[in-house]
Amino acid sequence: MSDPLYTVATGKFYFQIRFEDVPQQYILGGRCFCCNHRGPVDRKRIEKRWGAAAQMRWVDRYLHCLVCDNKIENMFTVVGTYLPAPEVAEVVALRKAG
Numbered sequence: 623m624s625d626p627l628y629t630v631a632t633g634k635f636y637f638q639i640r641f642e643d644v645p646q647q648y649i650l651g652g653r654c655f656c657c658n659h660r661g662p663v664d665r666k667r668i669e670k671r672w673g674a675a676a677q678m679r680w681v682d683r684y685l686h687c688l689v690c691d692n693k694i695e696n697m698f699t700v701v702g703t704y705l706p707a708p709e710v711a712e713v714v715a716l717r718k719a720g
């Protein structure tokens with residue numbers, strides 16, 4: 623239960639978690655059951671097809687590991703966070719200044 627997904631969707635078990643339970647600043651990803659590879663997924667595409675209210679457990683069967691090709695028992699997870707907008711603006715400003 624140490625997966626960051628449970629920190630983001632506090633107090634929920636995996637089977638209860640919907641895509642909309644993960645705030646937009648988090649990067650949604652998948653975790654491979656076989657090799658434990660973790661990588662980002664195309665959240666926009668998934669939510670367009672299944673809806674943000676869909677439970678992850680109904681959609682994770684379509685996850686496919688890009689490293690070992692495993693297609694079973696993979697789960698959604700969180701693989702990081704997007705930079706908050708002010709920091710991005712600051713980096714851009716610094717680059718222009720340099």
Ligand SMILES: [Zn+2]
Nearest residue numbers: 654657687690
């Ligand atoms: Zn794998």
